[in-house]
Amino acid sequence: MNIRKLPFRRGRLPWVIAAVLIVVAGAAVTVVTVLDEPARPHICGCKPPPDTSGIEGVPRGWQDAAAHRDAGKAWRLLTPESQRRYGSPRGLRAALARIAPDPHGPAKWTLVDRITQGRGTPSAFLYLLVEKRTLRPAGAVVVHSRADGSADGRVDPAPAATVRILEPAARAKLDARPAMRAATGRPPAYVAVQAGGVTFGAVGAIRRPDGRDEPFDEPLRPGPALIVAVESGADGRFAYGSVRVTVR
Structure with a gap:
């Protein structure tokens, strides 16, 4: 484009250039200011965590x-x-x-x-x-x-049919992060109930090539444990099975 054809009157072009430079400088200051602000928490429309206090009884x-x-x-x-x-x-x-x-x-x-x-x-x-x-x-x-x-x-009062836990056998002695084998197409959710509390397995247990699941990132406490395997569906139906073991 030939700048001589631009419709600026003589004497006004320097003022226009100055105005453009001021706008660019202001934009640069704004960008630096935004980047220099501390990160803000991302607010989404998610629901807060479920409150079960009223239904515990x-x-x-x-x-x-x-x-x-x-x-x-x-x-x-x-x-x-x-x-x-x-x-x-x-x-x-x-x-x-x-x-x-x-x-x-x-x-x-x-x-x-x-x-x-x-x-x-x-x-x-x-x-x-x-x-x-x-x-x-x-x-x-x-x-x-x-x-x-x-x-x-x-x-x-009638949960669905029981999930079969194939391994470990009842009353077996296990390491603190036991591998499980359940008769399900995909790894169920695993929970360990012990005298000192409840340990929930990782979300989406990893199934190894040998068919065993590795559900517990957090080691279980030594002593007796009831390990529960749970399958759940979007319709609110559950199936579960359990095995009583001892953690060494």
């Missing part, structure tokens, strides 16, 4: 109602799908003896898996009733709620 309420054969209270705790399964409080009463948790001693309800998109969303939580002395699983329920801290959770 729901499995115990179900256990008490079932133990006392209180069909009315037990019925009010059931999910609509579970109510359709039993038909009526009378139909549920006939089934309570069969589905009631039956610990042989002191036991604790332990949260072992969840399906949730965060607080305030439809969520499902798998609770396992584990005997404190023997670490025997004495029952399981799935609590459905919105994970918002309220106590309006509803119970499905």
Whole structure:
């Protein structure tokens, strides 16, 4: 382009050039200022973590109602799908003896898996009733709620079929990061329940070429352990299996 053809009047071109230089300098200062600012936290529209404080007592309420054969209270705790399964409080009463948790001693309800998109969303939580002395699983329920801290959770007392753990054998002695073999197409979620607390396996356990899963990044504490394998689906259904072992 021939600059002599630009429509600037004589004497005004230096002023235009000066104005352009001022704008460029201002932009450079702005860029330097932005780059020099400390990094800000990225704020997204994600939901905050689920709040299970309100539903932690729901499995115990179900256990008490079932133990006392209180069909009315037990019925009010059931999910609509579970109510359709039993038909009526009378139909549920006939089934309570069969589905009631039956610990042989002191036991604790332990949260072992969840399906949730965060607080305030439809969520499902798998609770396992584990005997404190023997670490025997004495029952399981799935609590459905919105994970918002309220106590309006509803119970499905019939988790899906058991996941078979092929290795290790029951009462085997294992290293602190045991390899597991489960009869599933993909690695399930693994949880270790011990007297000192619960250890959750890594998200998405690694399956080795020999078919064994390596789920635990954090070493397990020495002593007795109940290792639970859990499969979960987007529909809120769970399947689980467990094995009682000793960590060396």
